[in-house]
Each structure stands twice: as structure tokens, then as C-alpha cells.
Amino acid sequence: MKGKFIMLKVNFEKPGGGTSKILCIGAHSDDIEIGCGGTILRLLAENKDVEMTWVVFCADGRRGAEAEKSAEMFLKNAKKKETEILAFRDGFLPYEGPKVKEYFEQLKETVRPDIIFTHHRHDLHQDHRLISELTWNTYRDHLILEYEIIKYDGDLGTPNCYVHLDAATCEKKIDFIRTCFNTQKAKAWFSDDTFYSILRLRGVESNAPGRYAEGFYGRKIIF
Numbered sequence: 001m002k003g004k005f006i007m008l009k010v011n012f013e014k015p016g017g018g019t020s021k022i023l024c025i026g027a028h029s030d031d032i033e034i035g036c037g038g039t040i041l042r043l044l045a046e047n048k049d050v051e052m053t054w055v056v057f058c059a060d061g062r063r064g065a066e067a068e069k070s071a072e073m074f075l076k077n078a079k080k081k082e083t084e085i086l087a088f089r090d091g092f093l094p095y096e097g098p099k100v101k102e103y104f105e106q107l108k109e110t111v112r113p114d115i116i117f118t119h120h121r122h123d124l125h126q127d128h129r130l131i132s133e134l135t136w137n138t139y140r141d142h143l144i145l146e147y148e149i150i151k152y153d154g155d156l157g158t159p160n161c162y163v164h165l166d167a168a169t170c171e172k173k174i175d176f177i178r179t180c181f182n183t184q185k186a187k188a189w190f191s192d193d194t195f196y197s198i199l200r201l202r203g204v205e206s207n208a209p210g211r212y213a214e215g216f217y218g219r220k221i222i223f
Contacts, residue, residue: 012043014114019079021051023113025135027127028090029059029067030181035147036117037074037173038199039163039214044077051080053111057100058127060087062183070180082111093127100130104138113142120146120217124153146217150189150198159215162206170199170212 014020024040026032032040032054044050052075059067067085075081086103088096118135119128132146148156165173174195184190202208202215 012047012115019049019051020047020115021053021111021113023053023055023111023116025055025057025116025118025131027057027093027119027125027131029056029063029085030070030177030184031119031128031149032056032117032147033070033074033173033177033180034195035119035149036145036163036214036216037177038165038169038212039117039216040074041169041172042163042165044075045169048077048079050078051082052078053082053084053113055084055086055107057086057088057093057103057131058090059085063090066180066183070176073176073180091127093130097130101134104134108138113139116142116144117147117216118144120148120157121219122155122157123149124155125149125151143221144219146219148198148215148217150194152189156198157217159202159205159217161216161218161221162202162208162213163216164203164206164208164210165199165212165214166210167212170196 012020024032054071054075056067064085064087068083071083088100093100116135116139119132121132123129123132135144145161174192177195199212199214202213203211206213
């Protein structure tokens, strides 16, 4: 057969039009940005009718201020945005499970998203795993995409969903992260090359025309 075959693609447009409602959930200040910040920037650049809810569980003091500043920058083009910055203890979420679960139950009553971005189920950080578990436990009829975080544990897997990004979007994502999260600058992993490396790797895996991509795990996708 002649001709070029093109892989079938999906998009974030809401069937029938109307406002798309996106829920982003992160255990810590900077998780959402690192895991899916480029996707959010692309989504908001290409869709003007988007309402965003941005929830961070462990971000008190300076980390809370950083999370607020970052959300403001990443969500600048949202039609409407709601930011919830909570002060659970970093590293101890599983031990505060009942309170975290209660918050998810409240969230379910007020936020009815079309798409949810959350942590990967097999992330080795205990806080990340709990957030992923409770996301799925709370939202059972929603499109959930699990993002990934590079870390010391070495738990990167094989995504089955990719969002292609151009160089300008990646540069903006990394610039926002670098600008907002001053408390993390002394960490060994906090560097431009770390962030670019995973974007480039996922770009290679998905044959991205712009060379970069963010990878996600879509465990239940219905067409």
C-alpha cells in the first residue's frame, strides 16, 4: 500500500464544545509543574475555554508561597482557576491518611473535572502513591492521566500516553520552575539538564516532531 501512515491522535477538546474542566493534583509544591507543566501550558495555549483546579497537598511556609506563585504563572491563560495549597506534612501523607481521604471526599463534591492529572500509581515516593491511590478511589468515571517524576529512587517506567511539546513550551516550563522554586535549587536533581533529559527521552520514544514530550500513564481510557 502506498502513502504515509499517521498514528491516530486524541486531543483535549470537550465533545460537543463548552468549557473543559481540568484537575491537577500534586503531593508537593513543584510536582505538578515537573510532571505535567508543559502539557498544561500547551493545553491552555491551544484552548481558551478551560477551567483549572490546582491542588497541592504538602506546601507550607516558603514552599506554599512558591506553589502559589508557580500556579499563577502556569495558569495565566486559564479562563478560570482555583488553587488549593494545603499544609500536610511532607513525607508523612500515608500516616495522615484519614484527613487526606476526607479532603478528597470534599473535592469530589465541588470539582467535577473532564481530565485529571495525578501521580503515577507505581511511584516509589509514599506521598505520591497515596495521592494516586486516592485519586482513583475518588474519581471512577473520569479520564485520569498519571504523570512521572524523576528522582533518586529510579522508578521511571514505560508511559503509554505522550503529549508532544515544542522547544519554546519546554523552555517556558523549565524557566517557570527555575524562577519559582528557590528552596529546591541546592538539590542535586534541580537542574535544567535533568528536566530536559526526561522531556527529550519521551520525545524520542514518541517520535515527537518538536523533539520533546511529556509521558503519562493512561490506565483506563474509553473511546
